[in-house]
Amino acid sequence: MIFFDSVKLPSLRSEELLNEIFPKKEGTREAYGETLLELAENDERIVALSADLAVSTKVDKFGKKFPKRFFNMGVAEQNMIDFAGGLAQVGLIPFVSTFAIFASGRAWEQVRSVAHNRFNVKIVATHGGITVGADGATHQANEDIAVMKAIPNMVVIMPADAVETRFMIREIVKYDGPCYVRLSREKFPVIFDHNYRFKLGKAHVVREGKDCVIFACGLMVAHSLCAARMLEEERIKVTVVNVSTIKPIDEETIVKYAKICGRAITVEEHSISGGLGSAVCEVLAQKCPIPVKMLGVKDVFGVSGTAKDLLKYHHLMPEDISQAVISFDS
Amino acid sequence: MEVISFAMKIDFARSAPKDKRFFHGDNFPCTVVSTKVACIAFLSRVCKIFSMEEAALIPKGERLEDIAQDVRKKVVKMIYLAGSGHPAGSLSCTEVLVALFFRVMRHNPRNPNWEGRDRFVLSKGHGVSALYAVMAKCGYFDEDLLWKFRQLGFPLQGHPDRLILPVLEASTGSLGHGFSIAAGIAAGLKIKGIGANVYTLLGDGEVQEGQVWECAMASAHYKLDNLCAIIDRNDYQIDGKTEEIIGLEPLDEKFKAFGWNILVIDGHNFKEIFKAFDEFKKTKGMPTVIIAKTIKGKGVSIFQGDDGNLRFHGAAPNFEEYKIAMEELGVNSEEL
Numbered sequence: 001m002i003f004f005d006s007v008k009l010p011s012l013r014s015e016e017l018l019n020e021i022f023p024k025k026e027g028t029r030e031a032y033g034e035t036l037l038e039l040a041e042n043d044e045r046i047v048a049l050s051a052d053l054a055v056s057t058k059v060d061k062f063g064k065k066f067p068k069r070f071f072n073m074g075v076a077e078q079n080m081i082d083f084a085g086g087l088a089q090v091g092l093i094p095f096v097s098t099f100a101i102f103a104s105g106r107a108w109e110q111v112r113s114v115a116h117n118r119f120n121v122k123i124v125a126t127h128g129g130i131t132v133g134a135d136g137a138t139h140q141a142n143e144d145i146a147v148m149k150a151i152p153n154m155v156v157i158m159p160a161d162a163v164e165t166r167f168m169i170r171e172i173v174k175y176d177g178p179c180y181v182r183l184s185r186e187k188f189p190v191i192f193d194h195n196y197r198f199k200l201g202k203a204h205v206v207r208e209g210k211d212c213v214i215f216a217c218g219l220m221v222a223h224s225l226c227a228a229r230m231l232e233e234e235r236i237k238v239t240v241v242n243v244s245t246i247k248p249i250d251e252e253t254i255v256k257y258a259k260i261c262g263r264a265i266t267v268e269e270h271s272i273s274g275g276l277g278s279a280v281c282e283v284l285a286q287k288c289p290i291p292v293k294m295l296g297v298k299d300v301f302g303v304s305g306t307a308k309d310l311l312k313y314h315h316l317m318p319e320d321i322s323q324a325v326i327s328f329d330s
Numbered sequence: 331m332e333v334i335s336f337a338m339k340i341d342f343a344r345s346a347p348k349d350k351r352f353f354h355g356d357n358f359p360c361t362v363v364s365t366k367v368a369c370i371a372f373l374s375r376v377c378k379i380f381s382m383e384e385a386a387l388i389p390k391g392e393r394l395e396d397i398a399q400d401v402r403k404k405v406v407k408m409i410y411l412a413g414s415g416h417p418a419g420s421l422s423c424t425e426v427l428v429a430l431f432f433r434v435m436r437h438n439p440r441n442p443n444w445e446g447r448d449r450f451v452l453s454k455g456h457g458v459s460a461l462y463a464v465m466a467k468c469g470y471f472d473e474d475l476l477w478k479f480r481q482l483g484f485p486l487q488g489h490p491d492r493l494i495l496p497v498l499e500a501s502t503g504s505l506g507h508g509f510s511i512a513a514g515i516a517a518g519l520k521i522k523g524i525g526a527n528v529y530t531l532l533g534d535g536e537v538q539e540g541q542v543w544e545c546a547m548a549s550a551h552y553k554l555d556n557l558c559a560i561i562d563r564n565d566y567q568i569d570g571k572t573e574e575i576i577g578l579e580p581l582d583e584k585f586k587a588f589g590w591n592i593l594v595i596d597g598h599n600f601k602e603i604f605k606a607f608d609e610f611k612k613t614k615g616m617p618t619v620i621i622a623k624t625i626k627g628k629g630v631s632i633f634q635g636d637d638g639n640l641r642f643h644g645a646a647p648n649f650e651e652y653k654i655a656m657e658e659l660g661v662n663s664e665e666l
Contacts, residue, residue: 047518047521068521069521071517071548071552073544073548074544074547074548076544076547076548078506078510078540078541078544079510079513079541079544079545079548081510082506082507082509082510082511082514082541082545083510083511083513083514083517083545083548084514085500085510085511085514086500086510086511086512086513086514086515086516086517086518087514087515087517087518087521088514088518089499089500089511089514089515089518090515090518090519090522090524091518091522092518092521092522109504109507110507110510110541113501113502113504113507113511116491116493116501117492117493117500117501117511118493
């Protein structure tokens with residue numbers, strides 16, 4: 001890799017096409033902050049915590065409105081997570097927010113402890129993946145899904161857009177058990193409308209097509225849908241599945257479309273190792289072995305850049321996805 | 331799918347075993363989403379309910395010193411039978427645990443979910459054998475379970491596990507975690523307007539964990555004056571003396587600098603122990619730490635000192651050592 005020459009990235013057709021298909025963009029963390037505030041109005045059990053990132057994780061308004069129910073724990077994530085466990089132990093519902101790398105990495109063992117206790121803690125981690133952008137490697141979590149899903153009792157979910165985020169946050173209040181929700185820094189294209197319903201544990205089939213199935217999560221759902229549109233021009237019809245619950249994964253839907261399509265692509269804003277792709281492969285290898293191409297960050301640390309450029313740099317654009325489908329057999 | 335059905339699986343007690351075995355067959359482990367019903371049903375099946383006329387927990391005619399001695403005997407025996415455990419560090423904190431459960435804490439073994447109860451979190455999770463012996467003696471569960479300590483299929487796990495033994499407040503074992511959980515419980519109780527206290531016991535080696543200091547800072551910042559940490563200052567950790575590995579002193583000054591009320595006592599002297607807890611209850615606006623100076627392996631000479639620590643921090647005595655230990659605790663070889 002050349003460090004001191006500017007990296008030339010082509011302008012891509014999908015950049016315009018995405019805006020065409022999804023004219024609206026909305027931040028998942030903003031949607032979370034708003035939803036949390038709404039929920040807290042009517043549910044005294046909800047409390048919130050952050051590790052000096054209340055503003056970035058959008059729980060600052062919560063803190064101002066409900067000062068007695070908000071704990072800024074400072075730059076001390078390990079204590080924060082177990083402390084939240086203690087709050088949950090007396091019957092409160094703590095929403096803990098910090099960046100994905102700190103929530104899942106710095107405090108991994110504490111999350112494990114929460115899971116071992118089955119404390120009803122909701123870890124809503126923002127700034128997942130490479131779209132964190134210019135802050136660079138230390139702040140771009142590409143391993144969080146891998147390390148969170150390895151823990152028993154954890155529910156691991158990643159919404160595809162702000163609409164799904166709102167439903168997800170409401171759903172997890174009803175679920176009794178520890179959750180890890182991975183949100184973003186960037187605003188995501190809005191895919192769903194008010195008719196959408198999020199079901200914990202259920203993968204959502206956004207479009208169907210027999211030639212290939214694309215299992216995606218987060219921002220990659222929008223990118224996959226854009227790729228699907230581009231593939232239609234080549235008369236290739238693909239299924240796009242939004243696997244927003246990575247753990248417990250919807251084995252039934254995965255196997256069903258594996259059988260129909262015979263080949264699968266997995267794509268995520270995460271390492272190709274250990275994340276959604278691995279979760280899908282764990283199912284398929286055992287229940288319905290078909291060829292799978294895994295797209296994601298190729299086992300490298302992130303670098304600084306704009307979100308837009310980094311998505312191109314790491315080959316996570318709709319073109320990369322459609323190319324993977326087209327060249328599947330080669 | 332597993333996780334979801336997990337969450338829906340509430341009342342363990344409905345499928346409770348006929349004998350005292352907690353797990354049955356393929357449903358290992360049977361975990362519980364603790365509900366009041368499940369807990370009491372569990373207790374009623376497995377536990378011998380204390381048939382007391384009044385609420386006092388101290389059995390008639392027994393002094394606290396006697397109870398402590400009895401606890402020590404049980405700790406050694408249960409570890410010997412298990413073939414593993416942490417004898418020395420369980421014997422150093424015996425008096426503190428006896429004081430807490432038999433005098434200091436407001437709690438009711440017959441109503442373990444009582445919202446107003448004082449809570450205890452064993453942050454030094456490896457001291458669990460002492461906690462089990464004390465809790466059994468209080469009436470939380472049948473003392474017979476002690477002899478199945480650490481055995482596959484039985485509820486007394488090698489380190490506290492609250493899903494498998496719901497009368498425990500938290501699962502601990504990895505050091506530092508219990509302290510933070512206790513602080514969270516203390517904060518939660520304040521939010522809910524419940525005037526109960528939270529007690530947590532730490533090891534001295536444990537204090538080397540960074541998380542402990544994160545928690546100390548936060549607890550003082552949030553003025554958790556219903557939180558009392560006790561440090562089992564037995565001067566040893568696994569690899570040797572704390573001061574030779576990573577020195578902790580001046581430990582009292584460190585906590586003072588972090589905004590805590592500090593008390594330093596002889597951890598084997600009940601009078602000093604009670605005085606310290608009384609001080610804690612009177613202290614407002616800041617959490618309290620009681621640095622209890624103790625002897626690791628107290629009660630059994632061969633468990634003490636450099637050699638004792640090396641051999642008995644985390645291992646069970648063999649039969650010969652067991653005989654010697656129990657003799658010293660007042661149990662003749664014939665009674666073993």
